[in-house]
Amino acid sequence: xxPAVLGIVTIVIGVSACLTYFxxxxxxxxxxxxxxxxxxxxxxxxxxxLIRPWLFLFPALFALTMYLVYPVVETFxxxxxxxxxxxxxxxxxxxxxxxxxxxxxxxxxxxxxWLIVVPAMSTAFGLLVAQLTDRLSWGNIAKSLxxxxxxxxxxxxxxxxxxxxxxxxxxxxxxxxxxxxxIWFGGTEPNTWLTIPFWNxxxxxxxxxxxxxxxxxxxxxxxxxxxxEETVEAAIVDGANPFQIFFKIKVPQIxxxxxxxxxxxxxxxxxxxxxxxxxxxxxxxxxxxxNYMYDKMFRANDWGVGSASAMVIxxxxxxxxxxxVRNARKEMR
Amino acid sequence: xxxxxxxxxxLSWAVNLSVVFLVFLWLFPTVGxxxxxxxxxxxxxxxxxWASLGTQELNNPAIRLSGEEVAEGDxxxxxxxxxxxxxxxxxxxxxxSRATKxxxxxxxxxxxxxxxxxxxxEGNFRMTAEESQEGARLPRVFTTTSSPPEFTFENxxxxxxxxxxxxxxxxxxxxxxxxxxxATIIPILVAAFAAYALAWMDFxxxxxxxxxxxxxxxxxxxxxxxxxxxxxxxxxxxxxxxGVWLAHTGFGLPLAIYLLxxxxxxxxxxxxxxxxxxxxxxFQIFTKIILPLSFPALASFAIFQFLWTWNxxxxxxxxxxxSTGSTTVMTNQIVELLGTRGGNWEIxxxxxxxxxxxxxxxxxxxxxxxxxxxxxxxxx
Numbered sequence: 001x002x003p004a005v006l007g008i009v010t011i012v013i014g015v016s017a018c019l020t021y022f023x024x025x026x027x028x029x030x031x032x033x034x035x036x037x038x039x040x041x042x043x044x045x046x047x048x049x050l051i052r053p054w055l056f057l058f059p060a061l062f063a064l065t066m067y068l069v070y071p072v073v074e075t076f077x078x079x080x081x082x083x084x085x086x087x088x089x090x091x092x093x094x095x096x097x098x099x100x101x102x103x104x105x106x107x108x109x110x111x112x113x114w115l116i117v118v119p120a121m122s123t124a125f126g127l128l129v130a131q132l133t134d135r136l137s138w139g140n141i142a143k144s145l146x147x148x149x150x151x152x153x154x155x156x157x158x159x160x161x162x163x164x165x166x167x168x169x170x171x172x173x174x175x176x177x178x179x180x181x182x183i184w185f186g187g188t189e190p191n192t193w194l195t196i197p198f199w200n201x202x203x204x205x206x207x208x209x210x211x212x213x214x215x216x217x218x219x220x221x222x223x224x225x226x227x228x229e230e231t232v233e234a235a236i237v238d239g240a241n242p243f244q245i246f247f248k249i250k251v252p253q254i255x256x257x258x259x260x261x262x263x264x265x266x267x268x269x270x271x272x273x274x275x276x277x278x279x280x281x282x283x284x285x286x287x288x289x290x291n292y293m294y295d296k297m298f299r300a301n302d303w304g305v306g307s308a309s310a311m312v313i314x315x316x317x318x319x320x321x322x323x324x325v326r327n328a329r330k331e332m333r
Numbered sequence: 334x335x336x337x338x339x340x341x342x343x344l345s346w347a348v349n350l351s352v353v354f355l356v357f358l359w360l361f362p363t364v365g366x367x368x369x370x371x372x373x374x375x376x377x378x379x380x381x382x383w384a385s386l387g388t389q390e391l392n393n394p395a396i397r398l399s400g401e402e403v404a405e406g407d408x409x410x411x412x413x414x415x416x417x418x419x420x421x422x423x424x425x426x427x428x429x430s431r432a433t434k435x436x437x438x439x440x441x442x443x444x445x446x447x448x449x450x451x452x453x454x455e456g457n458f459r460m461t462a463e464e465s466q467e468g469a470r471l472p473r474v475f476t477t478t479s480s481p482p483e484f485t486f487e488n489x490x491x492x493x494x495x496x497x498x499x500x501x502x503x504x505x506x507x508x509x510x511x512x513x514x515x516a517t518i519i520p521i522l523v524a525a526f527a528a529y530a531l532a533w534m535d536f537x538x539x540x541x542x543x544x545x546x547x548x549x550x551x552x553x554x555x556x557x558x559x560x561x562x563x564x565x566x567x568x569x570x571x572x573x574x575x576g577v578w579l580a581h582t583g584f585g586l587p588l589a590i591y592l593l594x595x596x597x598x599x600x601x602x603x604x605x606x607x608x609x610x611x612x613x614x615x616f617q618i619f620t621k622i623i624l625p626l627s628f629p630a631l632a633s634f635a636i637f638q639f640l641w642t643w644n645x646x647x648x649x650x651x652x653x654x655x656s657t658g659s660t661t662v663m664t665n666q667i668v669e670l671l672g673t674r675g676g677n678w679e680i681x682x683x684x685x686x687x688x689x690x691x692x693x694x695x696x697x698x699x700x701x702x703x704x705x706x707x708x709x710x711x712x713x
Contacts, residue, residue: 018519063583064545066583070560074561078559133352136365139352152692153643155645160685161362163362303559321549324548328543328547
């Protein structure tokens with residue numbers, strides 16, 4: 001079948017199946033199983049109301065369980081078994097094998113660098129732009145332009161930045177702006193920036209900072225707007241200069257939001273895959289965990305070690321997960 | 334701060350200038366790619382895109398003279414033009430690869446065996462020799478030329494509308510669309526019902542389920558790849574559109590439920606209770622009241638999910654693209670082009686922009702909802 005037809009048919013079937021399910025199951029509950037009439041009308045209504053939430057929730061819960069909860073468990077199981085040995089239990093063998101690989105440690109080191117640099121830079125730039133554009137007449141246009149990279153795919157961003165980092169042989173005109181500037185400022189040999197070990201990590205991080213700054217800016221900008229005017233006015237009356245107002249009055253008041261932005265970007269960083277995959281594919285010492293995992297699972301076909309590295313990512317996310325859940329529960333009360 | 338005497342002008346200048354600078358910095362890379370996608374391959378390779386509006390100076394590869402030999406008195410002459418297809422201006426030329434700019438237009442170069450070559454500014458050359466050059470190899474000429482800036486739609490023509498181009502993006506564009514639309518619509522529907530139950534229905538375990546959803550928000554989808562692929566292969570879906578739709582639905586649900594629930598909780602209680610008093614069932618309340626009122630939240634999530642599925646590479650690579658590659662999506666196609674056509678920027682830039690254009694249009698058209706969704710999703 002032609003994919004477009006398949007797509008349309010799926011939308012129609014999916015949507016109508018969903019609607020039929022919700023409508024039909026409610027109807028069944030109200031009209032057949034517990035009809036709100038006859039001698040037991042009251043009891044029936046109560047019973048129907050006990051069941052109804054689960055009718056509404058069932059498809060979502062089912063999908064969540066199948067697509068997120070079960071995989072976590074299954075990945076853990078795979079990480080302690082060996083596929084080649086008929087899925088036999090091997091204990092921590094996959095983990096020890098992984099820990100013995102220099103590539104893994106390279107990925108860990110780089111991931112830690114990413115975790116420090118990207119959230120810090122994105123949040124800082126986001127805060128800077130949010131503050132600078134706050135009272136600007138054309139602030140909204142500026143913000144929307146800086147926000148724009150959010151819509152661009154990681155792969156698209158990789159192409160965009162590869163052009164920036166492009167290098168041509170010495171003596172010819174440079175078409176990558178970084179090398180053009182480098183030569184213009186007196187450099188002699190153009191650099192292939194993405195192949196300089198260690199520093200190339202930062203050239204990759206810039207791409208993500210470029211994307212995530214807009215996100216940080218939007219949220220921090222809203223937080224800045226939410227600061228009560230009186231606190232700022234009081235500081236002005238007391239003779240505070242603009243920098244003091246920003247660092248001593250505004251930043252402390254939006255600390256909670258800064259933390260949320262920071263953790264959200266941290267999670268994005270932990271999952272970063274496309275940028276490294278498209279730009280260097282982990283060569284020249286730029287490996288990161290997500291790409292390492294992809295390498296293990298789909299190139300080396302080593303599900304054990306691949307799952308083990310996926311569990312490492314999960315482990316790194318867990319503190320944020322717990323923190324988020326606790327915050328959410330606090331709000332519920 | 335605007336109303337304090339004395340602090341305004343200097344600081345406000347600094348603020349304006351730094352914002353201009355930051356915006357410039359943020360736009361520069363993207364504009365570079367956009368401009369490059371409209372330039373010819375030659376021009377991209379010879380000058381930076383920021384110089385594309387000026388005249389283009391090109392160091393051309395060597396051109397071997399050729400033409401009909403004519404005897405003029407006792408010398409033999411070959412005349413012709415170096416550039417039959419275009420009309421650049423010759424700035425300098427040379428006859429040896431070590432001195433490509435040795436002569437200006439109109440100069441005459443003396444070569445061995447009594448030969449001379451003249452090249453004028455229009456690229457017409459005249460070679461003279463004392464003996465016939467019939468059958469011999471004529472000398473080569475290296476030129477540096479300038480030509481007016483040239484922009485073209487040919488790259489897009491080639492990448493989108495040329496059926497014979499196997500690297501074209503048309504098919505991938507179409508595949509991406511096929512992935513995206515069902516993967517956006519289906520989770521909204523499923524999540525909306527669940528969100529309503531979590532927001533407005535009372536049942537034991539509700540708080541726990543909300544916590545579960547919040548927890549699942551951050552679970553890396555990397556964990557899901559192998560188990561789900563195994564599952565899909567096991568139940569016979571295999572790699573294909575159905576698999577990728579299901580996967581995107583599953584991965585998008587936590588955010589969808591979270592966003593929609595947060596929004597629905599904020600709806601006024603009165604409306605819902607009045608409807609209940611009037612005898613409306615939960616199903617009616619949901620479809621007639623909650624769903625229309627929740628439109629902004631639905632739009633927010635729809636944009637998120639659309640951008641996310643459109644821009645996704647990993648899920649498509651694992652669940653959709655099989656070894657035949659007939660279902661490749663644009664992101665994957667671009668990564669492959671990066672591998673095979675690393676230096677051909679006219680192809681890469683165009684391919685990337687074809688895939689970027691749609692999300693950008695959606696972004697600028699629906700930015701309001703996107704911002705609202707972001708705020709609801711992270712600050713609440």
